Amino acid sequence: MQWKWKFSFMSGAFGIALGLFYILLLRAIAVQVTPPPDIMNEPYPDISTEQLCDEAGGRWVPNPSKETSSTAPVRIEDGQVVAYCQGPLKFEREREIQLEDSRQTSLLVFAIGGALAVAGALLWPVLAPIAPGLMVGGIVSFFITAVHVWMLSASIGRLITLVVIFAALAVAGLYAFRDKN
Numbered sequence: 001m002q003w004k005w006k007f008s009f010m011s012g013a014f015g016i017a018l019g020l021f022y023i024l025l026l027r028a029i030a031v032q033v034t035p036p037p038d039i040m041n042e043p044y045p046d047i048s049t050e051q052l053c054d055e056a057g058g059r060w061v062p063n064p065s066k067e068t069s070s071t072a073p074v075r076i077e078d079g080q081v082v083a084y085c086q087g088p089l090k091f092e093r094e095r096e097i098q099l100e101d102s103r104q105t106s107l108l109v110f111a112i113g114g115a116l117a118v119a120g121a122l123l124w125p126v127l128a129p130i131a132p133g134l135m136v137g138g139i140v141s142f143f144i145t146a147v148h149v150w151m152l153s154a155s156i157g158r159l160i161t162l163v164v165i166f167a168a169l170a171v172a173g174l175y176a177f178r179d180k181n
Helices: 009-033 050-056 090-123 130-152 155-174
Strands: 060-061 076-078 080-082 083-085
Touching: 009 090, 009 130, 060 090, 060 130, 090 130, 090 155, 130 155
Parallel strands: none
Antiparallel strands: 060 083, 076 080
């Protein structure tokens, strides 16, 4: 069974639209599985006393005396050194954990979704009419995956990620546009 992708303005526009919709679909799945933290509309909690600071999960730093180390952090208000609450507070830590979980879920969803889209576009002849759109969606999801891995990896991991994704996309492109005689 031979099939060939045909490109025109209409098929290109349809392919781009389908690819972008596929990305939105993957993002919606990732947000439903592990939502990012809500936008914080509430004012910052009152942490002006030691008790309020402890309740919020912070660490109270008392007014430093002259006997303490000169390298200790201090807070100055109106020319006076004052005691303060040092964060991160409990709600800040919870937001960071939720944001990290959401990023990792998004990474997984985009990686799997991109692989399925590219594999479906290349290997399943029934999808030939929408294969360019799936390919665009898969490539963009690989790009988003690479950005997520880039943020999570150390320097050599970043290089390896780029090399692996470049090689995978190059092989997919060579397979998709080979001469099928």
